[in-house]
Amino acid sequence: MFRVTIEASDGGSGSTLSETRELAHGDSLIFGRDPGPGGVTLPGQGVSRRHFELVADAQGLTVTDLGSTNGTQLAGVGLGSARITTGQRISAADTSVTVRYEEVEAQTAPVGPQSRYITPATPENNGLPPDIPARGTVDVSEVHTGGRPVSEIAYCAIGAGIGSFVWIDHLRCYGVHEDDIVAIGPEDIPYATYARYCANSQIPDHERLRSNSASTPDNIWGFPGYALRESVTTGNPRYAFQVFGEPTLAESYTPRAGRVFRSFDREMKRINWSRMFRKGLVQALRKTSDGRYAIYWRASRDVVPEEQRNQVTLAKIVHVSTGYPATRFVDDFQDFLGRHPEMRSLVANAYEPHEHIYQKIESSTEPVNIMVRGRGIVASRILQRLSEARARNPNIVILHSIRSPIRGQQGAKYGWARRPVRGHVELQPFNWPKASWGGDVRLKYENADAEERGRILSQLGGTTTAERSDWIAIGERGGEEGWYRAIFGSVKHIAVRGEKLGIDIKTPDGFDQSFEADYLVDCTGLVADLSRSLFLADLLNTYELPQNHAWRERDGTWQPGPRTGLEVSNAFEIEGLRNGSGRVYAAGQVTAGGPYLAVDSFLGLQYAALRSVDDIGANRLTAMRPIGPARSAIQWLRWCAGSTP
Amino acid sequence: MLPTLRGRIETRLFLIIVVGLPVTLLYALFVGGLPYDGGLLLMLLGVLLALLVVGVILDPLYILIQRLRWDRDWPFAYQFFFSIIEFVIVLSLASLEWIPWLDEFAFQRGETIRLASFHFAWVFLIGFVLLLGPLAVLFVRWRYKGGRFGRL
Numbered sequence: 119m120f121r122v123t124i125e126a127s128d129g130g131s132g133s134t135l136s137e138t139r140e141l142a143h144g145d146s147l148i149f150g151r152d153p154g155p156g157g158v159t160l161p162g163q164g165v166s167r168r169h170f171e172l173v174a175d176a177q178g179l180t181v182t183d184l185g186s187t188n189g190t191q192l193a194g195v196g197l198g199s200a201r202i203t204t205g206q207r208i209s210a211a212d213t214s215v216t217v218r219y220e221e222v223e224a225q226t227a228p229v230g231p232q233s234r235y236i237t238p239a240t241p242e243n244n245g246l247p248p249d250i251p252a253r254g255t256v257d258v259s260e261v262h263t264g265g266r267p268v269s270e271i272a273y274c275a276i277g278a279g280i281g282s283f284v285w286i287d288h289l290r291c292y293g294v295h296e297d298d299i300v301a302i303g304p305e306d307i308p309y310a311t312y313a314r315y316c317a318n319s320q321i322p323d324h325e326r327l328r329s330n331s332a333s334t335p336d337n338i339w340g341f342p343g344y345a346l347r348e349s350v351t352t353g354n355p356r357y358a359f360q361v362f363g364e365p366t367l368a369e370s371y372t373p374r375a376g377r378v379f380r381s382f383d384r385e386m387k388r389i390n391w392s393r394m395f396r397k398g399l400v401q402a403l404r405k406t407s408d409g410r411y412a413i414y415w416r417a418s419r420d421v422v423p424e425e426q427r428n429q430v431t432l433a434k435i436v437h438v439s440t441g442y443p444a445t446r447f448v449d450d451f452q453d454f455l456g457r458h459p460e461m462r463s464l465v466a467n468a469y470e471p472h473e474h475i476y477q478k479i480e481s482s483t484e485p486v487n488i489m490v491r492g493r494g495i496v497a498s499r500i501l502q503r504l505s506e507a508r509a510r511n512p513n514i515v516i517l518h519s520i521r522s523p524i525r526g527q528q529g530a531k532y533g534w535a536r537r538p539v540r541g542h543v544e545l546q547p548f549n550w551p552k553a554s555w556g557g558d559v560r561l562k563y564e565n566a567d568a569e570e571r572g573r574i575l576s577q578l579g580g581t582t583t584a585e586r587s588d589w590i591a592i593g594e595r596g597g598e599e600g601w602y603r604a605i606f607g608s609v610k611h612i613a614v615r616g617e618k619l620g621i622d623i624k625t626p627d628g629f630d631q632s633f634e635a636d637y638l639v640d641c642t643g644l645v646a647d648l649s650r651s652l653f654l655a656d657l658l659n660t661y662e663l664p665q666n667h668a669w670r671e672r673d674g675t676w677q678p679g680p681r682t683g684l685e686v687s688n689a690f691e692i693e694g695l696r697n698g699s700g701r702v703y704a705a706g707q708v709t710a711g712g713p714y715l716a717v718d719s720f721l722g723l724q725y726a727a728l729r730s731v732d733d734i735g736a737n738r739l740t741a742m743r744p745i746g747p748a749r750s751a752i753q754w755l756r757w758c759a760g761s762t763p
Numbered sequence: 764m765l766p767t768l769r770g771r772i773e774t775r776l777f778l779i780i781v782v783g784l785p786v787t788l789l790y791a792l793f794v795g796g797l798p799y800d801g802g803l804l805l806m807l808l809g810v811l812l813a814l815l816v817v818g819v820i821l822d823p824l825y826i827l828i829q830r831l832r833w834d835r836d837w838p839f840a841y842q843f844f845f846s847i848i849e850f851v852i853v854l855s856l857a858s859l860e861w862i863p864w865l866d867e868f869a870f871q872r873g874e875t876i877r878l879a880s881f882h883f884a885w886v887f888l889i890g891f892v893l894l895l896g897p898l899a900v901l902f903v904r905w906r907y908k909g910g911r912f913g914r915l
């Protein structure tokens with residue numbers, strides 16, 4: 119048995135806790151915001167509900183990340199699972215946890231949990247630092263005397279991910295000076311979060327994304343597109359010809375991940391991103407009495423001394439693009455992890471690091487059954503990775519869990535057209551029909567009211583994958599050779615059977631079927647629930663901002679269902695935050711269900727950026743004016759030359 | 764491309780005026796030299812007008828074809844193919860003398876057909892290349908507007 123002393127402190131709120139626990143060999147202890155009975159409740163923004171766990175065995179303690187949103191780091195290195203020595207520091211978002219342990223006699227009377235918060239989070243301010251006012255509008259003088267260092271700026275982007283980058287790129291091309299802009303976010307590089315999702319979901323740099331040639335987050339015009347650039351640099355004209363023929367005469371062109379990242383690098387340099395970037399996490403936003411916004415944020419410990427980390431920035435125009443709040447675990451999956459934390463390494467969400475599964479199955483010489491759940495593009499990538507793993511271990515069998523079969527004529531229908539189906543999967547080059555980005559579907563959707571938008575969204579949405587001959591071949595060849603099997607039905611229950619996972623499935627015709635698998639990879643997605651982000655939850659509460667809804671058909675009428683993104687105008691303004699000539703705009707997943715279908719895509723981010731930047735100019739909120747043909751052409755030439763905008 | 768009906772018509776007009784007219788003037792100059800050969804210039808302008816009329820008549824049909832496609836897009840290959848079809852239609856109509864503003868006999872002679880074809884090739888290729896992307900350099904919002912110009 120180990121006596122474990124836990125000391126935690128949250129950089130964001132300054133809350134700390136110290137606790138002592140006893141762990142017998144085989145025991146585990148879960149840490150998180152809401153870890154469940156017996157777990158350790160960690161303070162701090164960015165800590166996931168169940169963030170990581172400690173497991174004791176005869177040799178010592180092991181820490182394992184539980185698919186947390188912000189990851190778990192040991193001595194600064196991100197991890198899936200690792201042994202820790204006594205005194206090591208584990209970081210969960212901004213919270214750091216020091217664990218000391220020693221072997222003790224098993225008879226020792228257990229020491230009960232003794233949680234002690236020095237600065238407890240009060241319910242009124244949702245766990246925000248106490249100096250952030252709960253009111254909707256704060257006096258500027260109050261901001262200046264509040265004790266935080268104050269900086270003032272015209273434009274501030276919150277997130278500093280791809281959405282922020284694209285918005286700032288537009289501002290810069292419209293002539294805004296770099297000294298008038300800041301971007302606040304936790305990652306030095308705008309595509310870091312995205313690149314992590316790609317790596318985890320098995321899109322290495324040489325693989326192709328699901329994105330069109332003219333979706334160019336590094337170039338506001340979409341020209342030259344990635345296909346032309348790839349043809350020029352490789353000397354191979356086939357990519358440009360692919361764009362000519364797609365999608366009817368050729369498979370749709372999509373750029374390689376690595377090329378897109380390099381294009382970001384180039385544009386970051388050109389617009390001087392590093393000068394505008396501030397590393398940190400935004401805690402809250404408040405309107406100020408002078409028609410601006412106070413952005414309360416916590417700078418990263420990498421860049422400022424501990425006592426100066428809480429800062430406030432006053433800005434006139436704000437942009438919010440904070441991406442997905444969390445990775446999703448479907449209920450049965452979450453439930454299973456709660457009951458069997460010791461099986462954590464056998465199950466993974468496709469968006470979390472799970473390389474260890476491929477390493478295990480590739481090095482094994484035994485038969486391995488692996489279940490893949492879901493039929494979207496991520497499932498296709500995982501299946502591709504597994505079929506590659508079969509080259510090392512031909513005994514891998516893939517069980518592909520799909521909710522229900524779809525036959526050729528059962529694809530989604532819209533107007534006269536029907537989405538094609540192959541191998542029980544609906545096919546579409548991108549995640550929405552192409553006309554959603556700029557054709558008649560965009561126009562119709564933008565002009566529709568909430569109900570009709572909901573209806574169009576549900577008709578055109580749904581899980582699809584790209585038509586790639588190699589992916590289709592996996593299912594067809596694997597089916598013939600017996601190493602791929604599609605299993606229809608919804609997963610009812612996941613349990614432990616000996617060393618393996620037992621998965622109960624209810625088939626579409628009502629039978630119960632049971633399967634055994636060594637591993638399970640869940641490809642059903644990411645959580646878009648805004649309230650999972652503390653920053654957004656506070657914003658929604660403080661200003662009672664309206665949200666969009668997913669609409670569902672019930673008994674012949676369409677009714678609003680679960681909440682989705684923030685309600686924004688057609689120019690992507692969060693109107694509930696308007697403050698004199700101050701404006702807050704948003705982009706990306708946080709605006710889902712709003713005025714544009716494909717908000718969570720490169721081109722959708724470009725569209726949102728263009729709309730909001732034009733809106734700023736047209737309403738003369740700042741000195742910037744929308745660009746017309748001449749300025750646009752000049753800026754484009756500057757882009758080509760690689761000179762600053 | 765993701766054109767809407769109004770977008771198709773606007774882009775068509777734009778290309779005829781901004782590409783078609785200057786190319787026609789240059790081409791007539793190149794073929795006939797100075798002073799302008801009035802008959803040739805009028806014929807080429809007449810062909811340009813016929814192309815515009817035939818195109819605008821066909822545009823709703825193209826929109827119907829788009830509606831049959833799940834993605835409601837218009838592949839570049841279609842644009843290429845149907846542009847040539849439009850020219851073939853204009854030539855056929857002209858040789859049938861169905862285009863009142865074109866000389867009755869002109870399009871029954873090989874030489875005129877050759878001149879008109881080269882003229883068309885220039886007008887078409889330059890316009891097509893612009894559609895592949897360069898147009899967006901001048902008009903950032905055009906690609907989101909289904910081919911229309913102006914504000915979003």
Ligand SMILES: Cc1cc2nc3c(=O)[nH]c(=O)nc-3n(C[C@H](O)[C@H](O)[C@H](O)COP(=O)(O)OP(=O)(O)OC[C@H]3O[C@@H](n4cnc5c(N)ncnc54)[C@H](O)[C@@H]3O)c2cc1C
Nearest residue numbers: 277279280281311312327328329400440441653706719720
């Ligand atoms: C696996 C995957 C593949 C995709 N592939 C494609 C593709 O091929 N083509 C395509 O067009 N689109 C694709 N997308 C969709 C979309 O383009 C990307 O998700 C894109 O990164 C979205 O940009 P964003 O700015 O909304 O979010 P992100 O790029 O994730 O940036 C948001 C940033 O905000 C930060 N943040 C969160 N909260 C705070 C806070 N309180 N304070 C400060 N910062 C905060 C986050 O840490 C993050 O770094 C893909 C998405 C995923 C998940």
